[in-house]
Amino acid sequence: MKVVMIPSGFKECMDANEVAVAMEAGAKRFDPCIQTALVPMMDGGEGFAKTIVAIKNGELIHKKITGPTGEQIVSHYGVYVEGNERTAVIEMAAAAGLKLVPRNARNPLKTTTYGVGELIRDALCLGVDRIMIGCGDSGTSDGGAGMAQALGVQFLNKHHEVIYVTGGEDLLHVQSIDLSMIDPRLKDTPIDVACNWTNVLCGEKGVARVFGPQKGASPRQVQLLSDAFDHYAKLIENEIGIQVGHMPGSGASGGLGAALLAFTPAILYPRFDLIMEFIQIEDKIVGADLVITAEGSIDFQTPQGKIPCEVARIAKKHGIPVIAITGTIGRGAELNYEAGIDAYISIIQKPATLEKAIFKAPQWIEESVDCILRQVSIGMKIGVKQTVRQEEKT
Structure with a gap:
């Protein structure tokens, strides 16, 4: 499996490079041999x-x-x-x-x-x-x-x-x-x-x-x-x-x-x-099985030119599914489904203070990516079984 990780930073918490490293650690935790490509993105803000x-x-x-x-x-x-x-x-x-x-x-x-x-x-x-x-x-x-x-x-x-x-x-x-x-x-x-x-x-x-x-x-x-x-x-x-x-x-x-x-x-x-004049992401996306993107908050504003949905727009041209991880899920987040993001999850596992969430963010990002890939793996196995059954019927 090839997974391309294209995160932005988590404002006031982690920059895009730090988020990408934590995401890759989660992928390797799931499977040390998994093929990954990291493309940290910036949106004109920090970094x-x-x-x-x-x-x-x-x-x-x-x-x-x-x-x-x-x-x-x-x-x-x-x-x-x-x-x-x-x-x-x-x-x-x-x-x-x-x-x-x-x-x-x-x-x-x-x-x-x-x-x-x-x-x-x-x-x-x-x-x-x-x-x-x-x-x-x-x-x-x-x-x-x-x-x-x-x-x-x-x-x-x-x-x-x-x-x-x-x-x-x-x-x-x-x-x-x-x-x-x-x-x-x-x-x-x-x-x-x-x-x-x-x-x-x-x-x-x-x-x-x-x-x-x-x-x-x-x-x-x-x-x-x-x-x-x-x-x-x-x-x-x-x-x-x-x-x-x-x-x-x-x-x-x-x-x-x-x-x-x-x-x-x-x-x-x-x-x-x-920014795309400096960071070419389409070449990295082509041939991937999955794209995982990230942003500190996903809500109704995300489809308005923010990185996760811009990444999804490019991935959709190549028929590649996109999952987003985020710190918080805000009002109108469901609009992101229409913008090309297939699923999104929050890294926050339980009620926590902002200070604790910031401190724990690297660990929670890693664990979230591990969890995503385990779920994707289950879906792939179900798909294989359904294909076998269909072939047996024919």
């Missing part, structure tokens, strides 16, 4: 820069920047050379990711993407020819205003005074935008962005309502953020002439997508499309 740099034999550059809660942190971005072009790879999660926001400080009204802008500015200082940005695993909901400020955009209140936007709620106080001080190097530097293409900034399916609660927002805060983003989008339309409110990807990373569209020459791409 994006390191993975791309490793594939391209580039280098990581470490930089002290402003973290999402305003404290100084050490972050990183990557640089690689291909042909005559030097590309910087920036991972927003390394500057403003949820993992960088302590649980007791998760107030999306008060977190900033300023550090993302600092990484972009540092890359420009290196004289790179192109910038690639991965949007995922964010811990912010400031509409990308922090990033914009780091690049020279000034937000003004009703008195025409410059104000510092430290989080999403401050957007309500912005009455005009001054672009006169924006970094001039931006206009000559192409920026490609890997993001969740289905996320939009405004409306009932806007990022505040869909993702705000995941970042610690109460119902009141969700409404406040939604109102702030509506105001922000209208302001950008009036001042810059771009209708970002419902543009694909505008809601990515708490609205960072909107700021990239409004204030930089960025082009946003469905993250899987851009």
Whole structure:
């Protein structure tokens, strides 16, 4: 049996490489001779820069920047050379990711993407020819205003005074935008962005309502953020002439997508499309008997461009069954059956605290894959018996 394992990471727990190793250990536990292929995937979130740099034999550059809660942190971005072009790879999660926001400080009204802008500015200082940005695993909901400020955009209140936007709620106080001080190097530097293409900034399916609660927002805060983003989008339309409110990807990373569209020459791409330029998975899938994928949570959002369903889409072209393992099974998870995932299971075996689940995740992933393959083996044996019986009847 050949089993291909194509996991993403488990947010705030294990990166994709760690998940893949645990999955393979489970397969070998079932059968030491089983044929496996590991293809750890990233979706623009944690590990994006390191993975791309490793594939391209580039280098990581470490930089002290402003973290999402305003404290100084050490972050990183990557640089690689291909042909005559030097590309910087920036991972927003390394500057403003949820993992960088302590649980007791998760107030999306008060977190900033300023550090993302600092990484972009540092890359420009290196004289790179192109910038690639991965949007995922964010811990912010400031509409990308922090990033914009780091690049020279000034937000003004009703008195025409410059104000510092430290989080999403401050957007309500912005009455005009001054672009006169924006970094001039931006206009000559192409920026490609890997993001969740289905996320939009405004409306009932806007990022505040869909993702705000995941970042610690109460119902009141969700409404406040939604109102702030509506105001922000209208302001950008009036001042810059771009209708970002419902543009694909505008809601990515708490609205960072909107700021990239409004204030930089960025082009946003469905993250899987851009990532597939670096990680070829179809060749690995062809000829497999089974694909096992993984993600920290499977719910109604998974079919909207997340790795398990993108993997399933490719596997289905070749008639290969797909099973997903996950930490939690959320609302609307059954939609994944329609998206190509044949079965999904949670690795969590019994009630546990989040801390224990994180600690036990490697062991539980291993045990879950072992269990899956035992069940698949039973199904194969039943299939053989049914075939024999059918042949005997004929």
